[in-house]
Amino acid sequence: MSSPDQAPPPVPDDDDYSPEPAPPGSTPTADHPPGPDRADPDWVRTELVRRTELIAAEHRAIAQAQARQAERLVELQLWSEDPQVASRLQGSLEAIRLADRNAATLSACQARAVAFGRWEDREVARRTIVSETACLLNLHERTVERLLDESLWLYSTTATFEALSAGEISYPHAKALIDQMRTLPEADQAAFEDAVLPHAKTLPVGRFTNRAHRLRERRHPESIVTRTTNALAERHTRWEPAADGMGWLHWYGTAHDTKSAFDRIDSTAKTLQKLGDPGAGTGSGSGSGSGSAPGSAAERVEAEQQRKRGLAQLRADITRALLLDGVTPDGLGAGIRGTVMITVPVLTLLGQSDEPATLEGYGPISPETAREIAATAPSFTRLLTHPETGVVLSLGKTQYKNTKAMKKWLRMRDETCRFPGCSRPAVTSDVDHTNDWANGGKTDCDNLAHLCEAHHRLKHLSRWQVVQEPGGVLLWTSPGKRSYRTDPANPVAPPRPRPPVVTPKSRKRPAATSYLMPERPQRRPSPPVPENPPF
Template structure:
């Protein structure tokens, strides 16, 4: 007996006609295979996302653990007994008086730090060097950790369990730190459930809105206090670029952005109507805004008369072959780093004066500094400034131009005022060297080896490799008469060996 399918031929208009054709089995097999491969891909995707989620939760747990450890370190160093033990004076018979500072001028004195300040600075610098972060970053980490381990234990617990990220915790801390502790505990309890589900950006908006209703002070009072924090910051970026940040009132910054945008829009309209400008050279709104800001900032004249181009003092090192246009070897901008050859030539061409510093085109060794720049100490300071580039404490990026010159081996202890015993230190790290248990020695080539109070060694290297500066023939000058302000050290250098105003 034949089947119904054999008795009735397939209808060509039937949508299932192909499935019932002779290739139905092959189509069904291919369909099942594609579906299987898709399910496998979805399973693999889920597995890999789960791994990323687990790693993300692990980061939160590790950050929570770090917070507890740093909070414990901060609490230990705050103990008056431990703070006293971190003071170098504890092991001495007497107590040191005021300390000398200021490398560029006549010696002046500053008050010594108290035990608690020495302990605080010691812990910050130790953590910064151990974690390879800036001092300010280490200080913020320690401060945050103390808050997490103190009034924000619920947030710390959520991080320890991987329920929220460290960034979520920072958002909560940022908002809770503005209100009283009793209010903060209630707000934390209200925000934590949301923090487990919201993104950082959404949480920030929600937390800011709730904090606004709970803050004991009006927005007017807080805005008045916030104005005092206004400022401008610069940060170097790769490829010869930099970022300038202006922190000001909302109405000022928004109005400035609106003005720049209007300038850019009108300029772009004019450029589009100019057929002489190639299409690939037409600027975007963002590019015109940046150019307009540069023009207004550098050339715009204010009521006080400032403006008219760049007048700040900068130091640019340009290889002589680059200056002559024979090579494209980058120049070097102090406080930033390498800059394009054409930019270095442009800056050099507009400089009111130049300091001749010829270097070997291959080795970079100093060949000459020129006779007119040979005087001491100005030439020695300039040479050290070029060599160091920044403060020579580990991790510090403050430019040498805003730092002080320090004798690695103290002058009063016989340390000579010579290039291989001098280095730039910013004010805070200069004091750290002299008022804490940090110590430093200088190796050949200007390498500084710092030893922390915990015994860790950290090396810092010069920014520019230079040979020793040239020296004048020795002069037979009478020795200086010792004075109460600056006694001549028994085994130290004589006056004829030192600059007129010796560095620190």
């Protein structure tokens, strides 16, 4: 920038004036009068309008692009439902027939996919376009399923789709509208859309969702008792990982159950808070209170203040205690504990390192949490890794002795379903032969990997193909001939072959001159027998 004391160059009178180009690295000087006064309120107001209008234009462009994406998703679904297209997305019929012929000789786990009832052509086509799109966009298949479903509803609502295509409403507004409208009878949907769409153009998403929900309640022909009974079938609980070694537990239930449960937790937490939090410092909720006590009185007071739990922390700890140790009214839950697999470096376990441990299906957790869990663990499985590469060398002493141990080894290696983008835990998935058992595939770790039930079926019944490379690396090829690679969660070295076991029946008596066979320690060995004894 030029110095404030430097006067600007004179403006030339002729229109053909062309200044000399500035040398490289220098800051060009202004060839026009100074800009507007930044303290001028009119200029500030104009600039505010201009800059926010640019953002609004991009917002409208995003809405228009999402409308085009919805239209393309509808076209993809209609194309896949063509009978001639759907029939050609089926897997190899010869491979399916071969699997059927050999299914009777398979174990229950090996036959899980090939013994399934066959999908119809339309179902195979649906699964194919969902998996192909999900892998291409790096989205979860459930997300793609939801987008496909929303696109069909959105495309069928002409007025809402046109408003989204014109950028008059956002996609969240359109989604909120169709979420409420789809629960109404078909005869009432058009009137509901006409009544609520104008509000989508003027209200924020939150307020619009509330307005649409209230209008839907007034217009629904069924009573809320009937609708609550039907919605009760959708109750569920799910877990969601969060950052920094934390997670969310979601419970979707009736309004009175969830509200009553929270009120009970809240009232218990407030009671403990009034009593001075007698459980503070015991490590009951977060592992706090571990380590040596501070030396001075001031340090002990400060540590005690830090250990006192706030109301939110009390609620979380009470929820934890009730869920982990509570018993249902019919007596279920007593003695039942959740099972997790945690990998802890031995130096971390001994308190000589701060290297984090690994929780199956989540990732790194703090060393303190790992040591607290290990202190109450009923048993351990030894895991030997290479000190530099981290590659797992062995798991337990009899890892490959039986099928149960091999399943544990594969579960530790994979952690999840090995289909691209799938995060279903390995513990709830099948152990699949990459090269089908019916085609001569072997039952060893280099030909086994976890696949959830849906992707197990997809592998056998569609045109998805997979090859397993050394180290458990899977190379997938989609029906669209796109390539995807999935690596194991924990790299595992090939297992060492076990030495052959020699049974007593197969032992041969050694030759007399081969070596001396000692009798007992207290006796001297017998002399060797000559090869040609005299007679």
